[in-house]
Amino acid sequence: MTDEERAFFRRLIEEGIPFNAFLGLKVLHLEPGDCRLLLPFRSEFVGDARRGALHGGVISTLIDVCGGFTVWSRGHVDDRVATIDLRVDYLMPAVDGDIVAHGRLRLLGNRVGNAQVEVFSREHPDRLLAEGKGVYNIRRRR
Template sequence: MNDSYTQLISYVENQMPFNKHLGIRIRHLEKGFARLYLPYQPEFTGDPRRPALHGGVLSTLVDTCGGVAIWTCCEVEDAIATIDMRVDYLRPAPQGSLFAEARVRLLGNRVGNVQTIIYAQDCQDRIIAEGRAVYNIRRRTKS
């Protein structure tokens, strides 16, 4: 793993307060691709009568994984911000840990487009949600 990926992992996992609070971990990075892991917490449950994870947890994972995938094509110092995002909830998310995988579909100088899938830890073939997002890229010039 190259040094910029090591810096990116440290930044996403340890210096972004919301990601740290949720326990999001990066499992794999390559240019244009990211795989993230979200360990289960009982507080992620939406309606306990179902029981299923809250859709906001899934959308957060889609957004974070997509942003990280874009970041693999940029410098760690660049700023990545979500412009637009859509999440299709395909089935209830079981109470358990989740994975998300995002692939960059289109990358311009200032905008990137990503597709993300979410699946349960124990069943990669059963997609729980799919997301598509567009991110703004603000390049930081080094002084």
């Protein structure tokens, strides 16, 4: 991956996709087949007010975005990647703090890629909050 490609993906993740920009996603690390994204805590993301825990939909979105870019990072910037299937296991509540997703490429074919994503607390990286698997359709540039 060239510096120019890395900059393209960073801009796309952080600014180019309006929903990601709304969430405030930040790229911590991006190499081919390996991606780490930060989701800053915002009270608007809370789904369980009694515990202050993030809504599961916010966590699954983070997993999906991280998995998709993990797969895409092994391709070309002109390729297109879309989610086929996403599975999420919520292991612990994500309360009062930023969370990080770490995606790793598991399988890459010509038309399909598979990524494994772990979500953990930024302050407590040993605390696994959720994990997910994403299967992504790849439409290669012509």
